Amino acid sequence: MTAVPSLAEFESAARSLVGVISHTPALPSRALSDVAGVPVVLKMENLQRTGSFKIRGATYRLAQLTDEERARGVVAASAGNHAQGVALAAQALGIPATIFMPIGVPVPKLLATRGYGAEVVLEGETVATSLRLAAEFAERTGAVLIHPFDHRDVVIGQGTLGLEVYQDVPDVETLLVGIGGGGLIAGVAAAVKEAAARDGRTVRIIGVQAENAAAMRPSIDAGHPVEITTHPTIADGILVARPGAVPFEIVQEYVDEIVTVSDDDIARALLILLEQAKVVVEPAGAVGVAAILAGKVTPQGTTVSILSGGNIDPLLMQRVVAHGLAASGRYLTIRIPLPDRPGQLARVSELLAEVGANVMEVMHTRHGQGLQISEVILQLSIETRGAEHTELTLDTLRRAGFDPIVVPD
Structure with missing residues (x-):
């Protein structure tokens, strides 16, 4: 224990x-x-x-390494924060660092880790794979594996x-x-x-x-x-x-x-x-x-x-x-089937303006599964002021004879 x-x-x-x-x-x-x-x-x-916060645990962990361990270098695996923490701590202490990161890691995190002087190896689809590869690297080279959370010194630093x-x-x-x-x-x-x-x-x-x-x-x-x-x-x-x-x-x-x-x-x-x-x-x-x-x-x-x-x-x-x-009830996307005749889009726009709903995006198409020749689909992304305003907007459209269908987020 x-x-x-x-x-x-x-x-x-x-x-x-x-x-x-x-x-x-x-x-x-x-x-x-x-x-x-x-x-x-x-x-x-x-x-x-x-x-x-990762810089805290990484720096304290690396500071506790012996001179012999520092000379062997360190290796870590991360998709972001731990990678940057280890890279910066290693740079400050003059310790060679190799970081395994999964392919597809966000570019800002990749560039930041490299910017702190670490050698970055992009390999694997997940952090779990990167961690396995880092462990194999440590076994093969003698580098000290710096775990992101499962070490007493890391816990003390955090x-x-x-x-x-x-x-x-x-x-x-x-x-x-x-x-x-x-x-x-x-x-x-x-x-x-x-x-x-x-x-x-x-x-x-x-x-x-x-x-x-x-x-x-x-x-x-x-x-x-x-x-x-x-x-x-x-x-x-x-x-x-x-x-x-x-x-x-x-x-x-x-x-x-x-x-x-x-x-x-x-x-x-x-x-x-x-x-x-x-x-x-x-x-x-x-x-x-x-x-x-x-x-x-x-x-x-x-x-x-x-x-x-x-x-x-x-x-x-x-x-x-x-x-x-969307989760706050302030943004929604709706689809409205419309008869294909002039004035329908203008009428929907008038109704939305009356209730103060802000149209962010519009798609108007005659092509879609199940559409009749005389029908079109109007898809709107709308910003509202909250759940009550959203319901008012939908009710206003329904009372005017339209059938808005809310598209799941």
Whole structure:
């Protein structure tokens, strides 16, 4: 059994990272506070160097290597944040680094990892394949494999974020942390709980998973890490099929509650963060906010949600914003069968203008399965002000004799 890191170890790690990482801000959110009914503070780790918390664990892990291990170099596998964290840490410490990344990794993450001086090997379709290849490389060359979450030093490094939260928000009572492999929440939970215990206080730690990759809850129920079948999720940063053995033991002891959120929940959270907080966050970094907005948690006292990363591909951001608008009832696509005669398109446009619905895209076609010679299909993408306005828009079209069919997102 792995010994739980002590508060002294977390504090020593924090001192060693001064000048390497940024002390990211903790900012109150009025919009989320109104939703939760308690003060909500956002810990902006999306503003960290390399754009995520991963630089903490990677730097501390590499700093603990012996001179002989450093000379052999390090190897890691990742589709993004861990890759950048290891690459930058290795560059700062003068350690050769090789990073295996899957084919199809977002170009900004690939370029950033190379920009930090690492040798990048693009091979395999998934991160699991890249991790296997990295392990084989380590066996073949003697390079030290740097696991993204399943190592005690990585957990200690990530736990320095917990110390910052407790320092920045000393009255914190509820803390929301995303869960993938468990390295972040294990370190943060242990650091915060131990710091609070020293002061005679308690802090409630809630882990949040994407429902398509929720491996920690069944592992807790089984009493040991179990592997689940995952499904695609926009929160690819926490798409992990099996928790790490090291963080699992700590999570089992220190985390009070685990909840899951859907991709729709996450998309809504990203939209709120973009519109209300004016911050760009990657899907995995927004799961705590998603849990608040979806009513999956009941915050008690001052609540902190960690925005763990901000590395989102611009093309994904475009899709996620559209998805978030749809999930919030503010964007929909409809198909309307129309008789093929003059004035029909103009009449639909007039009705939409009357109710204040904004037409974003129009497709008018005479070609389609099941269409009669005298029929056309009008497909419209429309922006509305929310669910009530959407229903008003649809009802207005129906009362005018049209039959709008909502196209699933």
